[in-house]
Amino acid sequence: MSHTLEKYFVPEPSIYPIFGSVALLLFGSGAVMWLNDVGPGPLVFFLGIALLIYMMFGWFGQVVKESQGGQYGKRVDLSFRWSMGWFIFSEVMFFAAFFGALFYVRVLSLPWLATGENEAVLWQGFTQEWPSSGPYPYAEAFTPMGAWGIPAFNTLLLLTSGVTLTWAHHGLLKNRRDQLAKGLLATIALGVIFLGFQIYEYFHAYSDLNLRLDSGIYGSTFYLLTGFHGLHVTIGAIMLAVMYFRVRAGHFRPDNHFAFEATAWYWHFVDVVWLFLFVVVYWL
Amino acid sequence: MAAVIPDQLHDHHHGPTGLMRWITTTNHKDIGTMYMIFSFVMFLAGGVMALTIRAELFQPGLQVVEPELFNQLTTLHGLVMVFGAIMPAFVGFANWMIPMMIGASDMAFARMNNWSFWLLPPAAILLIASFFVPGGATAAGWTLYPPLSIQMGMGMDMAIFAIHIMGISSIMGAINIVVTVLNMRAPGMTMMKMPLFCWTWLITAYLLIAVMPVLAGAVTMLLTDRHFGTSFFNAAGGGDPVLYQHIFWFFGHPEVYIMILPAFGIVSQIIPAFARKPLFGYASMVYATASIAILSFVVWAHHMFTTGMPLAGQLFFMYATLLIAVPTGVKVFNWVATMWRGSMTFETPMLWATGFIFVFTMGGFTGLICAIAPIDIQIHDTYYVVAHFHYVLVAGSLFSLYAGAYYWLPKWTGRMPDERIGKLHFWASLIFFNITFFPMHFLGLAGMPRRVPDYALQFADFNMLASIGAFGFGLSQLIFLWVVIKAARGGGEKAPARSWEGAEGLEWTVPSPAPHHTFEEAPVVK
Numbered sequence A: 001m002s003h004t005l006e007k008y009f010v011p012e013p014s015i016y017p018i019f020g021s022v023a024l025l026l027f028g029s030g031a032v033m034w035l036n037d038v039g040p041g042p043l044v045f046f047l048g049i050a051l052l053i054y055m056m057f058g059w060f061g062q063v064v065k066e067s068q069g070g071q072y073g074k075r076v077d078l079s080f081r082w083s084m085g086w087f088i089f090s091e092v093m094f095f096a097a098f099f100g101a102l103f104y105v106r107v108l109s110l111p112w113l114a115t116g117e118n119e120a121v122l123w124q125g126f127t128q129e130w131p132s133s134g135p136y137p138y139a140e141a142f143t144p145m146g147a148w149g150i151p152a153f154n155t156l157l158l159l160t161s162g163v164t165l166t167w168a169h170h171g172l173l174k175n176r177r178d179q180l181a182k183g184l185l186a187t188i189a190l191g192v193i194f195l196g197f198q199i200y201e202y203f204h205a206y207s208d209l210n211l212r213l214d215s216g217i218y219g220s221t222f223y224l225l226t227g228f229h230g231l232h233v234t235i236g237a238i239m240l241a242v243m244y245f246r247v248r249a250g251h252f253r254p255d256n257h258f259a260f261e262a263t264a265w266y267w268h269f270v271d272v273v274w275l276f277l278f279v280v281v282y283w284l
Numbered sequence B: 001m002a003a004v005i006p007d008q009l010h011d012h013h014h015g016p017t018g019l020m021r022w023i024t025t026t027n028h029k030d031i032g033t034m035y036m037i038f039s040f041v042m043f044l045a046g047g048v049m050a051l052t053i054r055a056e057l058f059q060p061g062l063q064v065v066e067p068e069l070f071n072q073l074t075t076l077h078g079l080v081m082v083f084g085a086i087m088p089a090f091v092g093f094a095n096w097m098i099p100m101m102i103g104a105s106d107m108a109f110a111r112m113n114n115w116s117f118w119l120l121p122p123a124a125i126l127l128i129a130s131f132f133v134p135g136g137a138t139a140a141g142w143t144l145y146p147p148l149s150i151q152m153g154m155g156m157d158m159a160i161f162a163i164h165i166m167g168i169s170s171i172m173g174a175i176n177i178v179v180t181v182l183n184m185r186a187p188g189m190t191m192m193k194m195p196l197f198c199w200t201w202l203i204t205a206y207l208l209i210a211v212m213p214v215l216a217g218a219v220t221m222l223l224t225d226r227h228f229g230t231s232f233f234n235a236a237g238g239g240d241p242v243l244y245q246h247i248f249w250f251f252g253h254p255e256v257y258i259m260i261l262p263a264f265g266i267v268s269q270i271i272p273a274f275a276r277k278p279l280f281g282y283a284s285m286v287y288a289t290a291s292i293a294i295l296s297f298v299v300w301a302h303h304m305f306t307t308g309m310p311l312a313g314q315l316f317f318m319y320a321t322l323l324i325a326v327p328t329g330v331k332v333f334n335w336v337a338t339m340w341r342g343s344m345t346f347e348t349p350m351l352w353a354t355g356f357i358f359v360f361t362m363g364g365f366t367g368l369i370c371a372i373a374p375i376d377i378q379i380h381d382t383y384y385v386v387a388h389f390h391y392v393l394v395a396g397s398l399f400s401l402y403a404g405a406y407y408w409l410p411k412w413t414g415r416m417p418d419e420r421i422g423k424l425h426f427w428a429s430l431i432f433f434n435i436t437f438f439p440m441h442f443l444g445l446a447g448m449p450r451r452v453p454d455y456a457l458q459f460a461d462f463n464m465l466a467s468i469g470a471f472g473f474g475l476s477q478l479i480f481l482w483v484v485i486k487a488a489r490g491g492g493e494k495a496p497a498r499s500w501e502g503a504e505g506l507e508w509t510v511p512s513p514a515p516h517h518t519f520e521e522a523p524v525v526k
Ligand code: HEM
Pocket: B143, B256, B257, B259, B260, B302, B303, B321, B322, B324, B325, B328, B363, B364, B365, B366, B367, B368, B370, B371, B372, B376, B379, B380, B381, B385, B388, B389, B392, B393, B396, B397
């Protein structure tokens, strides 16, 4: 009764996973050495990263080849869809940890520090306000990041990039390859400009606002949330670039282009995270 | 369940041979085997740490290890057992059994499956090697609470990166299982016909996807607090050490269900087989599993009753936790009802499964006792809690793993496990387990704190008893090694395809040992 189900593609034995494992071992132990100033930390660390990049090139390259070779049927396609969806969900939960930390300090721990015994005995005169670098009396003052300058403009950039990406997708569906390529390029450009502004903003924060990673809890949450978001924009932009080159190489058909869709999902996810960021980190 | 099995006796293995075969394999059975061997090695490593701890606690005073090393041992014992032994063992079972149970040719992402496994050895290397770096391994307890975990040496950083790597492995493994179960079932294998083991693993995989990233976030904040001057867990900077506990236990409580739901699945396969009756209340088992998983997200602060949280918080987390007893009770009831008037025999797997019901349920009851806030304020961080979680983890998770291993060993090796030795293993484990951990209830109630290398004289007798039991338990586990090696080397009675008289399911329709590739053409389930 095999005709009821198309054969599912199972890959041949592969050497790439073990490269990835060695890469992460080097990456992790290199980072540990670097952070603790023992041994050739940076060397091992960057060796790990290099190996990781090599592994990804090889592995993803092989996936692209298999896909172009028509080895993936409808069932593998569906597997990819489920997996990308749940992967993005796991990313959501990663950000949730940091958003949770932000809510917790703003709603619970800062008010607690500023009331009752804490205020009476430990941190006299500490009043609760946001932004805050906590009750430590010798902390250096800083100016918080305003919402309506670069961040608002960045919001606009990312929202526009969502539109251009959808426009590119329409091009792909209607087989207008030119629109597809242009839309992708525009999206990548918007993403890169966003990143440029983000980097500029960090420089500005360090040099003009004295807002640093160690500026108490405000600095901690600000930099980790925006930093991890920026990292995800970077990854998303790289994925988009790969899609662009694949489009140029003639990949994707109107009825078969999951890699493109996955990238689009990822990009929209990064967009949505930014909207939350803009509201709770910059604005409120 | 009737199935049409296409001819599939061609049992070929192609591709690299020798060590490279294991390094590059994309076969779910190879990968499952590697997971299980890895987890048993980790189990022995964690066991050596445990026995060192028990040797130190044999008598009051300091005899065997320095207090610093003692704390490192308790910490690494916990981390190694949770992330190195129990979790990988269940993933090994999932790899071997889920494709065979649902009639799939392999896991949905066979190459990624390989990576999920091969990420574990690097993580284990980081953890074990941390004993030998300046300052030694982290000694903050497996929960890694700040401020202690902020103050530790570089061993702590190694633990953080190990956790990151294991987290990546778990998330990929979990996504693989979700997709396999959702997308690779044979025609006719509807969700509500799936063996319960697949259901419990599906739900477990969702838990993993939801909480492993949260743990990654927590340890990342530890890392930046340690090295980059952030103040997440530092009150002077406006953060809060208790914040870490919230994030950790938001991961941690679902994590304990990650370690027990697949156990429920295994036991739910075995009891019907040896009671020769279908599982009582299949649908209610599925719903109970899902309810436990959902509830597990809203009970985390029952680990934090002594942190000074507001009364409303204490009440909420207390009642929510007690609610979990309802679906758990449904499960225990269903197992017992499955046995009711069954035509039962007690081969080794059934002994472990029955033993599981008794001892795990005791751990569940002590969990309820811990969950009652006014009581927990007394017994938190005492040996009572140690007793509780060893009843659920050793007598729960580990016993179910043994039950499953004896049950499916014929399918893996083609040989029946040695009944006499298997029974010896069970009874020795059951008796020594209780000698070790039952007295800990009394120690805890009398006020002996956990994670201490020395204790007051009035605790001496029970501690000595517990240490004797621990060494007995540790030695008994070597019996299992003997059973497995014997079967793997082709000793003992040859196993038929359906190795146990009452065993049901697709895995029993293929020969024993299962050929390298099964169900390359999907069976049709009626
Ligand atoms: C009826 C079900 C359960 C209830 C009501 C329950 C309740 C609790 C409570 C309230 C605590 C905190 C005690 C304290 O620290 O003062 C606790 C600790 C613990 N439980 Fe459970 N539990 C249950 C099932 C389980 C299961 C199934 C597992 C694992 C398989 C488990 C593993 C643990 C562990 C590892 C700890 C100790 C964590 C630590 O502080 O290091 N529990 N449990």
